[in-house]
Amino acid sequence: MLSYRPTVAPGSSGRLAVLQRHLSAVPLSGQVTSTVYPTNFCYTLDNNFLTREQRQFYEENGFLVIKNLVSADDIERFRKEFERLCKKEITVPGLLIMRDIAISKSEYVPDQKAITKLQDFQEDPELFRYCSLPQIVKYVECFTGPNIMAMHTMLINKPPDAGKKSSRHPMHQDLHYFPFRPSDHIVCAWTAMERIDRSNGCLVVIPGTHKGTLKQHDYPEWEGGVNKMYHGIRDFDLSIPRVHLVMEKGDTVFFHPLLIHGSGMNKTAGFRKAISCHYASADCHYIDVKGTTQENIETEVVELAKKRYGLSGLTLKDTWMVRGRLINGERTNL
Numbered sequence: 001m002l003s004y005r006p007t008v009a010p011g012s013s014g015r016l017a018v019l020q021r022h023l024s025a026v027p028l029s030g031q032v033t034s035t036v037y038p039t040n041f042c043y044t045l046d047n048n049f050l051t052r053e054q055r056q057f058y059e060e061n062g063f064l065v066i067k068n069l070v071s072a073d074d075i076e077r078f079r080k081e082f083e084r085l086c087k088k089e090i091t092v093p094g095l096l097i098m099r100d101i102a103i104s105k106s107e108y109v110p111d112q113k114a115i116t117k118l119q120d121f122q123e124d125p126e127l128f129r130y131c132s133l134p135q136i137v138k139y140v141e142c143f144t145g146p147n148i149m150a151m152h153t154m155l156i157n158k159p160p161d162a163g164k165k166s167s168r169h170p171m172h173q174d175l176h177y178f179p180f181r182p183s184d185h186i187v188c189a190w191t192a193m194e195r196i197d198r199s200n201g202c203l204v205v206i207p208g209t210h211k212g213t214l215k216q217h218d219y220p221e222w223e224g225g226v227n228k229m230y231h232g233i234r235d236f237d238l239s240i241p242r243v244h245l246v247m248e249k250g251d252t253v254f255f256h257p258l259l260i261h262g263s264g265m266n267k268t269a270g271f272r273k274a275i276s277c278h279y280a281s282a283d284c285h286y287i288d289v290k291g292t293t294q295e296n297i298e299t300e301v302v303e304l305a306k307k308r309y310g311l312s313g314l315t316l317k318d319t320w321m322v323r324g325r326l327i328n329g330e331r332t333n334l
């Protein structure tokens, strides 16, 4: 890191404004002392909200943890709503209720114990409140800019591992599932609904991998079975050091869709809960994934849409167009 002492003539404009943006928040009058960082930020936007240290961290690592961002009250409300949905006290259009593969063939008990995740809760006002929490959206804007879409929502209820290690989530990049670009204007917010550490299967990341490309994903060859659509990076080298993100209740991590991540086994008796939303700039554009590594997930998603809704001839793009919801600004493209 370079450190120097610039002398700034009061009243100079243009260049000064540029310089000011690259310096600390210290007012530029007379002599200021400031640490200067590389200024070629490309994964974060300048809306004066992230500190330069936070921007620097995300630029280098592809993720950023913010402590205590969601209140215990809000988390309690999400938990209650989750329980009502599990008990089928209410039903929500479009909501996907997924059971762990290890118990998928057993008798259905309408209880959270049967459920590994809820997906696509955009029509549930109580859970969807998570996506509009101002303190979250404020951070999201640093990655997406002001036109913000909530594209994908999940409440993950990682069950105690049934002994087959199927509670693990293989190492993957979320962009594999997304037919929209540019990837730098997509970000996931993931909030721990309780303390999450290695014992109950925390998020595991490989810092800096957001600077790489999208890799080929397939089902891993796991003896105990793999959950539907839990693709992992093909031939992933497990000797690469992984970083375990230990988080307290309410802590929130923002991460880039190319960041390689997964989650470990839940070795406790409790159901490990996290709530998340993937946001994208509404100015992103859809791509055709035919002929790319994403073709395999398109085939699976389109088959599922046909099975569930009897709709044929869909593309991956269509399934995202119907899920996306505007959070802020204007729905320009997506």
Ligand SMILES: CCCCCCCCCC(=O)SCCNC(=O)CCNC(=O)[C@H](O)C(C)(C)COP(=O)(O)OP(=O)(O)OC[C@H]1O[C@@H](n2cnc3c(N)ncnc32)[C@H](O)[C@@H]1OP(=O)(O)O
Pocket: 096, 097, 098, 099, 100, 101, 104, 105, 119, 152, 174, 177, 226, 227, 228, 229, 230, 231, 301, 304
């Ligand atoms: C579009 C993807 C979006 C992801 C984007 C962001 C990145 C996120 C990374 C991920 O999280 S990847 C995982 C994404 N997960 C999904 O998209 C949800 C996948 N889950 C489902 O589609 C349904 O839960 C499933 C079709 C597997 C089951 O739903 P059903 O309500 O039809 O359950 P049902 O009990 O009737 O079982 C139907 C069949 O599915 C089987 N099944 C149930 N749960 C399963 C499971 N967990 N894994 C594999 N198969 C499962 C079940 O055994 C049965 O098999 P058979 O037809 O052979 O009898």
Ligand SMILES: Nc1ncnc2c1ncn2[C@@H]1O[C@H](COP(=O)(O)OP(=O)(O)OP(=O)(O)O)[C@@H](O)[C@H]1O
Pocket: 168, 169, 170, 171, 198, 204, 238, 242, 244, 261, 262, 263, 264, 265
């Ligand atoms: N043997 C393995 N084969 C494939 N993927 C693995 C293996 N071990 C861990 N992973 C993947 O690495 C990530 C988490 O690693 P981690 O080692 O934390 O999990 P764990 O092995 O379940 O638990 P722990 O090592 O803390 O006891 C997950 O994405 C998991 O799927």
Ligand SMILES: O=C(O)CCC(=O)C(=O)O
Pocket: 154, 156, 158, 169, 174, 261, 262, 263, 274
């Ligand atoms: O285990 C989790 O909570 C996160 C899993 C994950 O990365 C995902 O669903 O995309």
Ligand SMILES: [Fe+2]
Pocket: 172, 173, 174, 261
């Ligand atoms: Fe993921």
Ligand SMILES: [Mg+2]
Pocket: none
């Ligand atoms: Mg391990």
